[in-house]
């Protein structure tokens with residue numbers, strides 16, 4: 001019987017195998033979650049991936065796209081994350097739909113998440129996004145601001161920081177990627193020791209299709225992979 005989604009099987013198999021190889025090279029022995037970044041995928045593809053290929057975490061980076069796909073998703077088969085930059089006025093649309101917001105980079109945004117989470121009686125897990133390449137075009141706080149930022153949002157009782165996220169600058173040099181990921185790992189360890197020592201299963205979200213093996217060897221616990229899972233080949 002022909003299977004229209006066979007390419008997803010093949011892609012997932014390859015990505016899982018690359019993750020396993022990278023874990024062998026990691027000195028940290030960490031568990032790694034594969035999150036499927038779903039901006040290139042329709043609901044049917046996402047459902048196929050989560051029902052058949054061993055992926056249980058997906059991430060949308062646009063609120064509108066998440067809302068459009070939401071009703072069609074097999075939600076009991078997946079944890080839905082929000083991974084893109086988030087406008088304050090859209091928090092209310094996703095607060096009851098996602099398990100983790102990866103991209104918190106302002107006190108105002110954290111404050112709004114706190115308010116919306118309180119309203120529905122939940123505590124929202126978040127990651128602090130760090131702009132490790134100091135790129136003007138990108139969101140995220142500057143690396144040296146991390147500790148201060150954590151202090152500033154620590155009063156929000158309906159927000160729980162689970163770790164950090166970064167988007168490394170695009171490059172063709174694998175060594176460049178490793179440098180940015182290693183820097184991010186150091187910040188992660190530093191704040192775990194100082195601020196987040198009692199956090200359950202801390203998350204270090206870094207690495208995409210062209211960089212996830214490097215991210216894993218530098219300590220990532222979650223990689224966000226889009227095109228490598230959904231491309232037709």
Ligand SMILES: *Cc1c(COP(=O)(O)O)cnc(C)c1O
Pocket residue numbers: 037039061083084167208209210224225226227228
């Ligand atoms: C699209 C996206 C990814 C995945 O990118 P690929 O290069 O397709 O793997 C990861 N993180 C975020 C925030 C994204 O928007």
